[in-house]
Amino acid sequence: MKALWIKIVLLAVALPGVWGNVAAQVTISADFDTGSIGSVRRIDSVRMLHAAKNSLEVMSFGIRSRIDPLNPVDTALLPSSRWFHFRLEGVKGKLMFLHIPNTEMVRPFYSYDGEEYLRFDAGECSLPQTVYKYFLHDTVYVAYFLPYSHARHKAKADEWACSPFVRRQRIGRSGEGRPIEMLILTDATVPDSLKRRVWIHSRVHTSEAPAAWYLEAMIDELLSDAPLSREILRRTVFYVVPETNPDGVRGGYSRSTAQGVNLEINWDRPDSLTQPEVRVLKRTIDSLSTERPFDVALNLHSQSAPFVTYWIHTAKSTSAKMYRRKMLLSALTVAHTPYYRPIDQRFSEAAPRYAEGWFWQRFGERTLAVTFETPYTYYNNDPAGEWVSRESLAELAHASLLALSDLLDLGGSERRQADSERMKARGKWLRRTAKDRQFFGGSYLVAERKGASVSFVFPDVAEGRYEVFKWIPGPLDKKFAREENRWQPIGEVVQEQAGRLVWRYQAAAPGDVLDVILLVPKSER
Incomplete structure (x- = not known):
């Protein structure tokens, strides 16, 4: 494109009289759902003669995206x-240039x-902050x-809401009065008391649309006819709030x-500074946790950094057990995508101003x-690799469901687990509880x-x-090889x-490690 831009400039010098204001009117607006724009400034509008009877209209605009309102609660936050x-x-x-x-x-x-x-092609984005x-x-x-x-x-x-596996509830309203809704996904033919419970x-942050497409794909898969989805819903109740901030969206x-x-x-x-949307979530979570807290709570976001991540809280700010569980969920996700x-894993201290810190203070390791x-x-x-798209986000959502299923043992007949802790061992095995390894349960062999x-034994x-798989316990670390x-x-x-x-599993050599065995139907892998 630099060559094209230089060519346009050279033509302007070499052919005086072929440039002039473009008469055709261009309007720019954002008066629609999710629309957002700050200021608009027309930089230039010209007509370039590039053949005997043809001309090319070239327009350039300087556009500033709209800045969110100043935060009245956290005034130091930009x-x-x-x-x-x-x-x-x-x-x-x-030919439009948008800076x-x-x-x-x-x-x-x-x-x-x-x-x-x-997406705009890479060649259409070769100038700084311009398409x-x-x-x-x-x-x-x-x-x-x-x-x-x-x-x-x-x-x-x-x-x-038309699915027999979904109940829809209005749990509150936003600051501008829009409904905040929760979807409850489960197989109602199985008593909820027998199920795991997951909050999402x-x-x-309303600009984080990739997370919304990811969640849509996850819910679509859970409500599909896939055998694994049916098994998961028989063993789990999902409480999902897809749009926490409807006013912002x-x-x-x-x-x-x-x-x-x-x-x-x-x-x-304090209550006087807590926003209606957060009050709704806190009230709903508390009311659903009176008898039994959630097993897992997922807070979905998107980031400008070009990679996927979990924000894993340190053992120091939570506990060694919680840190190990989060690292296992992370490792299972790595294994599936x-x-x-x-x-790409990231680590932070659990702080009560965030939802995860609030959960930790309220429910601890539960x-x-x-x-x-x-x-x-x-x-x-x-x-140079894969760019984020609806299709890749759906693949990522599928991997997340597999990881969650493995973590909580939700797969039923589609992903059967058997832990070596509960099985009969013959010969000499040492039971290990190494603090620097990632494994299921309390030990491995x-x-x-x-x-x-x-x-x-699988009943x-x-x-x-x-197909039969075994879990390879690897380092409980920020980095580990794909083979672990x-x-x-x-x-x-x-x-x-x-x-x-x-x-019957037989050790191939001294030092062979054995933790959990997984049984998967051949056609469903």
Whole structure:
């Protein structure tokens, strides 16, 4: 593009008289759901003669994304200006340069109909903080990321509410009076008292649309006919608040409510400064936890850093047991997706101003509360690799469900686990509880000699072919190799008729490590 820009400038010098103000009117607006724009300044509008009878209209605009309102609660916090989403009209057949300097945009999105969005090509983003494109239609929408509107939240909630596995509840209202809704996902034919309980909330920071697409894919999968989804819902109750900050979503704010408050750090404020949205979540969580707290609480976000991450709280600020559980969830996620690596893990102290710190103070080790972040741009800090899209976010959501299923043993007949702690061992095995390894339960086994065996018993297994995996306990560390902390395939077995299945594991050598065995139907892997 630099060559094109130089060419345009040279033509202006060499062909005086071919430049002039472009008569056609271009308008820029943001008066729609999730729309957001700050100021607009026309830098230039010219007509370039590039053939005997043809000319090219070139227009450039300086656009500043809107800054969130000043935060009346945390006055030292600088407001964000990340999100933009605006509509251009009158641009058909024009080469448009859009300079947006006050946001860290990387290959944003455009759409001709406000529904189907595409990323700008890398070549169209080669100038600093600028996108440029020759548009083929008169109306174009431009957004920081693929928008997820307030209207879509409502439409998907309407769709999901038609499922027999969903109950829909209005749990409160936002600062501007919009409903805040919770979806309860489970198989109602199984008593809730027998199930695990998972809390999920999203869209606290309203510009973080990737997390909304990720959650949509997760819910869609849970409500699908997939056998694993049915097994998970038989064993789990999910309490999901997809749109915590509906005012911010509808109004197109970046990280705040319409009043300027960052809800993410509003959990430890006195009642007079606690926002309605946070009060709704706290009240709902407390009311649902009177008899039994949640097993897992996920706080979904998106970040400008180009990688996926969990924010894992240190053992010092929580406990060694909680740290180990969070690290295991993280390792299981790494094991199921190429989009998340050990080096992408992030660590912080649990602070009560965040939801996770509030959960820790209230419920301690009984609830694993953690923030999960998707990127906006690309994965693995690699711009030459996979870029974030609806499809890749759906793959990531699938991996997260597998990780959650493995952590809480929710897979039923689709992902059967057997722990070596509860199985009969023969030969010489040493039971280990090393504090520097990641494993299920309270211990794992290490063989003292080759041929030492353990018989794993799986009751009520349907006939069919199964793959068998074992978990490889790796370092409890910020970094570990892909060969560690993962499910390693160790064989296949054919169940000739329904009933008990016994898998006998034999140590291949002294030092062989054995923790949990996983049985997966061959066709479902």
